[in-house]
Amino acid sequence: MRRRRLARKLGFCGLGAALVGMIGCGEAASDARSAQSCSSDSGANDGGSGSSDAEIDTGAELPEAAGCPGTLFSEDFEGFGEGASLDAGWQTTLEGPNSSARINLDIEGHGNAGSNRFALFTNGGSEPNPVDISAAGGPFDVRGCQSATLSASVIVFSLEQPENDHAFVEVRGNDGNWIPMYMPFPSPDFASDANCRAGGQETGCVAWKTIQVTLPRVALGPNLQFRFRMTSLTAVTDFFGFDDILLTGVP
Ligand SMILES: [Ca+2]
Ligand SMILES: [Ca+2]
Numbered sequence: 001m002r003r004r005r006l007a008r009k010l011g012f013c014g015l016g017a018a019l020v021g022m023i024g025c026g027e028a029a030s031d032a033r034s035a036q037s038c039s040s041d042s043g044a045n046d047g048g049s050g051s052s053d054a055e056i057d058t059g060a061e062l063p064e065a066a067g068c069p070g071t072l073f074s075e076d077f078e079g080f081g082e083g084a085s086l087d088a089g090w091q092t093t094l095e096g097p098n099s100s101a102r103i104n105l106d107i108e109g110h111g112n113a114g115s116n117r118f119a120l121f122t123n124g125g126s127e128p129n130p131v132d133i134s135a136a137g138g139p140f141d142v143r144g145c146q147s148a149t150l151s152a153s154v155i156v157f158s159l160e161q162p163e164n165d166h167a168f169v170e171v172r173g174n175d176g177n178w179i180p181m182y183m184p185f186p187s188p189d190f191a192s193d194a195n196c197r198a199g200g201q202e203t204g205c206v207a208w209k210t211i212q213v214t215l216p217r218v219a220l221g222p223n224l225q226f227r228f229r230m231t232s233l234t235a236v237t238d239f240f241g242f243d244d245i246l247l248t249g250v251p
Pocket of ligand 1: 076077078111112115116117118243244
């Protein structure tokens with residue numbers, strides 16, 4: 001009991017999936033009653049990260065979860081043709097002129113690890129209007145998972161802070177607010193360089209960066225989604241590329 005009380009006081013169960021994955025609410029709580037309160041605490045604490053759909057036990061019965069598939073999503077884009085549209089597995093949005101969400105052209109360089117294909121958002125010159133481009137994957141039912149991780153390789157070209165350019169990797173659960181998990185730009189990982197255009201990775205101008213994030217527990221419901229998004233303004237060209245996406249659940 002003393003151990004549980006201390007854990008609750010420290011917000012032990014709400015620290016996110018990383019800690020929970022290592023220790024687990026069920027292991028920290030030695031009986032069903034405390035396991036239940038642990039689950040409620042987790043949802044309430046995580047609710048502070050932006051979603052109003054916190055996992056609070058209302059007593060309502062949910063349909064039975066279908067276990068936890070290890071690999072929920074995997075895509076290296078090598079099966080797509082040059083310049084092809086993203087397929088029906090993706091929900092894309094495009095707001096603004098002269099923009100696209102598609103597979104790279106050969107002249108736009110290689111994907112991660114020297115591969116041929118990657119997904120690319122382009123703003124081909126939208127001034128004076130800003131552009132908002134996104135591509136979302138899912139939803140995935142991850143109620144049977146203790147935790148989940150998302151890894152991806154990303155690259156940005158010629159985004160500029162003075163133009164309020166941004167690139168995001170985000171997740172959400174239960175149609176809640178999108179939660180930024182990593183921001184490729186602005187970031188010291190990808191310095192602003194107006195001479196870096198798509199294809200510049202071949203000259204060492206910029207390089208792919210691989211990220212792996214543990215998803216917050218608030219997103220681990222029946223409708224987990226992930227999303228890549230770029231908001232940009234430019235008179236010339238801005239780009240955000242992504243490749244080798246892997247979404248993994250831990251039973
Ligand atoms: Ca690839
Ligand atoms: Ca820009």
